[in-house]
Amino acid sequence: MSDVLERLGQVLDARKQADPETSYVASLHAKGLNKILEKVGEECTETLLAAKDAEHSGETRDVVYETADLWFHSMVMLSRLGLGPKDVIDELASRFDLSGLEEKASRNP
Numbered sequence: 001m002s003d004v005l006e007r008l009g010q011v012l013d014a015r016k017q018a019d020p021e022t023s024y025v026a027s028l029h030a031k032g033l034n035k036i037l038e039k040v041g042e043e044c045t046e047t048l049l050a051a052k053d054a055e056h057s058g059e060t061r062d063v064v065y066e067t068a069d070l071w072f073h074s075m076v077m078l079s080r081l082g083l084g085p086k087d088v089i090d091e092l093a094s095r096f097d098l099s100g101l102e103e104k105a106s107r108n109p
């Protein structure tokens with residue numbers, strides 16, 4: 001599963017040098033970090049709206065589609081900052097066996 005994220009991360013890094021006329025990712029980089037963050041925010045909102053709709057309709061296709069857009073644009077943001085999916089996967093892996101409530105308590109002793 002994470003192989004897909006790893007491969008996509010490599011493609012995204014390579015696209016930083018690509019022609020903005022032929023690459024969507026390169027066109028985002030050409031517009032700058034603020035444009036990338038704007039897209040992350042937009043996709044986040046679209047994901048929330050799709051999840052709200054899905055709870056009522058039971059139809060989950062749009063949630064998957066919008067979450068893919070959100071992950072994709074978040075990965076473009078990470079790539080912009082010299083990071084990649086491995087950084088996030090390693091962070092999640094380090095949280096295995098740690099309850100979210102315990103982690104929160106350790107932050108606010």
Ligand SMILES: N=c1c2ncn([C@@H]3O[C@H](COP(=O)(O)OP(=O)(O)OP(=O)(O)O)[C@@H](O)[C@H]3O)c2ncn1[C@@H]1O[C@H](COP(=O)(O)O)[C@@H](O)[C@H]1O
Nearest residue numbers: 008011012015018022023024025026027039042068069072
């Ligand atoms: N996974 C994706 C991916 N998911 C979504 N998108 C694009 O993200 C955009 C989604 O934004 P919107 O729906 O808001 O579309 P929009 O209205 O065109 O966006 P704006 O003009 O408003 O910014 C669309 O253009 C989608 O095509 C993606 N574009 C590229 N990839 C991957 O990135 C690789 C490199 O892409 P290029 O840089 O285009 O070669 C591709 O081979 C894919 O693997």
